[in-house]
Amino acid sequence: MAEHTTPGLSLRRQLLLWLLLPQLVLWSVGGLLTYRIAMAYAEKGIDQSLTQSVRALARQVKPLGSGLLIDFPKAAQDVLEQDPSDRVSYTVTSPPGQFLLGNVMLPQPDADDMGLNAPLLYGATLDDQPMRIVALDLPYGDPDQPQTLRVQVGKGLSVQNRIAAELVWDMLAPLLALGVLLSLMVHAGIRRGLLPLTRLTTQLENRSVNALQPIGMTQAPSEVHALVQAINGLLGEVNRSVNQEKRFLNDAAHQLRTPLAGLISQVELAQRETQDPVLQARLSKVLSGAQRSAHLVHQLLTLARSETVAQTAPLDLADLAREVAREWTPKALAAGMDLGFEGEDHAPLVGDALQLREAMSNLIDNALRYTPRGTEITLSVWHNAQGLILRVQDNGPGLDEAGRAQAFGRFWRASELPGGCGLGLSIVREITRRHGGDAHAEAVSPQGLRIDLVLPTTHPL
Numbered sequence: 001m002a003e004h005t006t007p008g009l010s011l012r013r014q015l016l017l018w019l020l021l022p023q024l025v026l027w028s029v030g031g032l033l034t035y036r037i038a039m040a041y042a043e044k045g046i047d048q049s050l051t052q053s054v055r056a057l058a059r060q061v062k063p064l065g066s067g068l069l070i071d072f073p074k075a076a077q078d079v080l081e082q083d084p085s086d087r088v089s090y091t092v093t094s095p096p097g098q099f100l101l102g103n104v105m106l107p108q109p110d111a112d113d114m115g116l117n118a119p120l121l122y123g124a125t126l127d128d129q130p131m132r133i134v135a136l137d138l139p140y141g142d143p144d145q146p147q148t149l150r151v152q153v154g155k156g157l158s159v160q161n162r163i164a165a166e167l168v169w170d171m172l173a174p175l176l177a178l179g180v181l182l183s184l185m186v187h188a189g190i191r192r193g194l195l196p197l198t199r200l201t202t203q204l205e206n207r208s209v210n211a212l213q214p215i216g217m218t219q220a221p222s223e224v225h226a227l228v229q230a231i232n233g234l235l236g237e238v239n240r241s242v243n244q245e246k247r248f249l250n251d252a253a254h255q256l257r258t259p260l261a262g263l264i265s266q267v268e269l270a271q272r273e274t275q276d277p278v279l280q281a282r283l284s285k286v287l288s289g290a291q292r293s294a295h296l297v298h299q300l301l302t303l304a305r306s307e308t309v310a311q312t313a314p315l316d317l318a319d320l321a322r323e324v325a326r327e328w329t330p331k332a333l334a335a336g337m338d339l340g341f342e343g344e345d346h347a348p349l350v351g352d353a354l355q356l357r358e359a360m361s362n363l364i365d366n367a368l369r370y371t372p373r374g375t376e377i378t379l380s381v382w383h384n385a386q387g388l389i390l391r392v393q394d395n396g397p398g399l400d401e402a403g404r405a406q407a408f409g410r411f412w413r414a415s416e417l418p419g420g421c422g423l424g425l426s427i428v429r430e431i432t433r434r435h436g437g438d439a440h441a442e443a444v445s446p447q448g449l450r451i452d453l454v455l456p457t458t459h460p461l
Contacts, residue, residue, distance in 0.1 A: 012190055019190075020183055024179075027172075027175065027179055031168065038163075039161075039164045053088065053134075054136045054153040057151050061149060088155050089104045089154040092152075094140075096148055106124070106133055107125070107133065114135065119134050119135070129157075130157045131157065132155055132157060134154075136152075138150075196224040214232040214235060267283055270283050271284070312351055313350070314349075315351060316347060317381050317388055317455070321341060321380075324360045325341040332368060332377065335368050337373065337376070337377055338377065340376075342379075343380040344382050347383065349457055350457075355431045359431040359432065360390070365424060367396070375396045376394065377393070378392070388454075391450055392450065394449060397447065398448050398449040399441065408425045408426055408429040408441070409426065432454070432455065437453060437456055439453050440454070
């Protein structure tokens, strides 16, 4: 028993996933690294600017005896405070922590990290805003009473962050556009690369069940050629097996028909030569069995032929149906039944005339076998939205719902009357499906049965 499997992710989607997902990851990592590098360079620029500013401010504070002379002109102060959005804060304290001069009291650094005449850069927060601050301690005063002067200059990081973000975006926007272009090229490349597999799938889907000829692939990658060769090998083995079975069935049917025909002739001769009623009854049973066996062999041979590829050609289904009705009219009259044709004058179709003739003959034969004398049988052909409809209808006893559901099964018989073998309707459905259609059995009111064959006119046989 075969396991039920569900299709997984398609090969195209897997290739796209494994080619584009790493690209997305690398693009994200590249963006993060670019941002970090941009921030580092921006911070380095701010540190250099702050160091120069703190030294320049320190030069404006001059020792005077044991005190200080602060020469900080208004122009210099305006330079430090000229940009409100990027304001520079400064503080002069002595001793460190006691405010002398500035526009704001900046946070103090850790005292353990400070050294004289050595600028110290550190980060801090002022009014919930991140800042970068540099502090410089300078000695002054008498040697007996040394003192320390601390000069601090700080700058907010908002402008730095904005510049870094703009820099990152200016760098990543072209990369994003290139990434989209690369994705489209990858998608197109995968689609083109998988085109041989798509053509192979189309060839296999458009084949009929019995089309077992090798698949032709002139231009395809080596991997697809290997797959095609493997499929062609399998098709060859299946074709040989099917041909052997068909040859066996044909040979067996042909070999059986001759002795059965001889047996029927001999039994009929024996019936005419004897007057013994007991022997006559036994010969009748032998004749009935031989005729049924001959009919079964004929049906098996017809079934084997119906399972081969149809030999299609343009034909007129209405003309063919009228011809079949004329051929069966003498037998219908002999059975006391009325057989007629109704429908359109012309019904063009591309199909196998031999197989369609056999299907109509089976339907008429079934109606003659399983309906009583006086039954009316009508063969009709007409167009509708589905294509061509071929119908055989009678007003006999018909079939119940269960019988109609099983009517097209092989070796199913609705009656035990002699002569049938249960293959007629099965052959009819097989021939109809070879032509791209299907067969249906429906009840007729007040009584009777009709068999409809729906034959699409556009089916590629």
